[in-house]
Amino acid sequence: MTLRLYDTLTRTVRPFEPLRPGHAGVYTCGPTVQARPHVGHVRSAIALDVLHRWLRESGYQVVFVRNVTDVDDKIIHDAAHAGEPWWALGTRMERAFTWAYDAVQCLPPDATPRVSSSIPSITALIERIIERGHAYASDGDVYLSVRTVEGYGALSGQDPDQLRASDKEVAHGQTGQKRDALDFALWKAAKEGEPSWPSPWGPGRPGWHIECSAMAVDHLGEEFDLHAGGLDLVFPHHENEVAQSRCAGHPFARHWLHHGLVTVAGGSGEKMSKSLGNSTTVEDVLERVRPQVLRYALGAGHYRSQLEWSGQALSDAESAYGRIETFVRNATEAATGVEPGEPQASWPDFAAALDDDLGVPQALAAVHSGVRAGNALLAARDLPALAATLQVVRRMLTVLALDPVSQWPAAGGGELAPVVDALVQIAVEARADARARKDWARADEVRDRLNASGIVLEDTPDGVRWRLA
């Protein structure tokens, strides 16, 4: 079975057919580094990280590119307000994004181009578009002439005539130097106090859409395999990328993949976004739960569906992931060093689920059924089968970046873990003595006091185990 992915352009799930077999060039629109990352940003990264990891697991040589938009109206505005240079704000926020992506175990992209470092490619691309008769300079601005683009609107399903009839230009009164209301800026003439770069049309800075067309081609070539991003970028951003690139004579992306947005539970039910003032930052969430729980909460649903963010979603994730962790921990203890026998977890089920448009929910069902089978093997002391099952389950978890052993730090303790363990052992021995005397009241008292300190005891066939609650 080969990988099939939903393609926004054709609105169907169809085979992923890269230009060069065995190679996958993926471009995704990264963040505008204006403010700290919120849960929605990380959901995006996690969804695409699963794609990234699954491509690699499937044997593709992947080049994964995620840009950083560091030249932008809002960054310039906010930085000016804060009295700092635009690049200082951008750099600081870019670090915050990198930290958040790392925190939830997203693989680093192979390239993270910045707009500010891509100006020469951008101006060269604009020149090319002008030469080919699809853009025009006007008072230091450059606009793309949308009416010259055949098939404009195909990606987003927009009809140019309908767009024209909309009131967007009227509302924004920005018809300015444009020949046609639909035209959009490739280059904006410099304004007082704003960053600018030299260009054939005078000093200025790039428009929003052109940067991605330029950076994608820089790193992946004029035609590449897959372009991804949030559903909110389909129009106008991606539509305009297609238009520009086609105007430059580039075939551009062969497959378009868009993920769903995070909405806010309760009152509004709207999309989470900085501008709506309803966002929850990643930092805030990670003060309450471990990053692997956040990863599970954001990654367990299908990438295209809308995800409603709530405290409930987080605690559900905590329980569900806890079950997986418990199994891996128990099984690892019991099966370490055991020669693996026949696994009772189905890697083919897992692989088929991911091959079918990254069906993570189905894939997790395969994980959970492996966990259930594994727990039964553990109870039956069938260690060889358990060892094999654990291997398969962990291989699945690794693809989803949810393996408790290799991908996430053990909970709590750190350097103090051996010390705590020694202290707990004293209590455990005291309890064992009491139990030997059948002094259940005393035994329970020891256990209760440990419980009160957040330490849970479990009696197993291999002895007493303790863990943090």
Added chain:
RNA sequence: GGCCGGGUGGCCGAGUGGCUUAGGCAAGGGCCUGCAAAGCCCUGUACGCGGGUUCGAUUCCCGCCCCGGCCUCCA
């Protein structure tokens, strides 16, 4: 107004023209345990509303209601 996507059992969340059940969480019952914890087994009979097609629809078609995304910066 235009263009999209969605409404599934207590909750989250897959999927399908009928077959054998998604999966998880929560709940109830049982097993295990001195009691617990962890775990295993069993139970729930769902598919927004109204029509239509069909031997049969949650799944296809039409209409309606509701929710969300885009049309403006946005993952």
